[in-house]
Amino acid sequence: MIGEKAIIALSNMLTVVYVCAYLGMILYKKWARALLTTTALLGGLSIPLYGMSVQSGYEAMLGYFATLGDGMVIALSFFSELRLKFSKAG
Template structure:
C-alpha cells in the first residue's frame, strides 16, 4: 500500500512538471498565440492575477506531495486546500483553451488526487500520519 501511495505521488509530481513545461511547448497549431487571446475572457479577475495564482497553487500542490511522501499530517490538509482553491479559481478564471493532452492529463490527475486523499484518510495509511507512532503500517 505504501509503495502504491508513493508511486501515485511521484506520478502526480511528474505530471505537474510535464503540464507546467508543456503549457509553453505544446503547440496550438500554426498560430499558438491565438489560443492565448481567449484566456481570461469573462473572468472575474485579471489575467495576470490568474496566472500568478495558478503558479502559487502549483507550488502548494508540490509542497503537499512532498509532505505526503514523508507522511506529514499538514500535507493532507494542504492537498485538500489546494484542490478546493484550484476548483474555485478555475470556476472564476473565465474562458481558457486547452490542448487534448492538457485536458486528459488533468482529468487523470484529478482522479489520482482523489485516490491519494482517500488512501491517506480512509485506509491503514491513516496511522502513518498520526502523531503517535505506535501501530504503524509497514
C-alpha cells in the same frame, strides 16, 4: 473580473503549494493531508476565474487523470491503513 496578472500569480501560488503538499505527503506529514485537500478544493474552485479556454483531448485527459489521482491520494491517506502512518507522524 480579476486581472490577468492576478490569475497568473494565483496559478503559480497553487502550483507551489501543491508541490509542498506532495512533498509533505511523501514524508507522511499530518499537515500535508489537510494542505492537499484544501489546495485541491481551492484549485477546482478557482477554475472559473481563468475564463474561457480550449484544450486538446490529451490535455483534458491528463487533467482528468490528475484529478482522479489527487482524489485517490487524499482518500488513501484518510481511509486506508496509511492513515496510521500520518497519525504517528509529527
